[in-house]
Ligand SMILES: [Fe+2]
């Protein structure tokens with residue numbers, strides 16, 4: 001992979017975002033269950049998204065190890081807004097950001113196999129983004 005330094009910086013950046021996503025979805029699942037009647041379904045969907053984000057963490061971490069890096073995340077308590085609307089709005093911005101970082105990584109990636117993996121991940125981010133936007137619309141946001 002050419003331009004390893006830039007690639008590693010991008011992969012490290014996206015890893016931080018992915019971890020943030022893992023915990024954000026879990027917090028939102030909790031929020032749905034607490035505040036929404038019938039929030040169980042949405043809670044389950046977001047827990048599944050959290051699992052998908054965790055798989056992205058795995059995939060990106062494996063690549064960083066392959067490139068000789070030690071993947072790390074400084075654990076902190078992820079806070080989300082107490083309002084479902086505000087939480088979803090913030091989350092949509094997060095997903096947009098991560099989608100953009102993957103687009104950058106894909107453009108810089110010279111490894112054809114990994115590029116396919118990255119495109120698959122980016123597609124899932126798009127689904128997350130669309131689902132969050134859809135829920136927000138349904139809730140009148
Ligand atoms: Fe992700």
Ligand SMILES: [Fe+2]
Nearest residue numbers: 021124125128
């Ligand atoms: Fe996502």
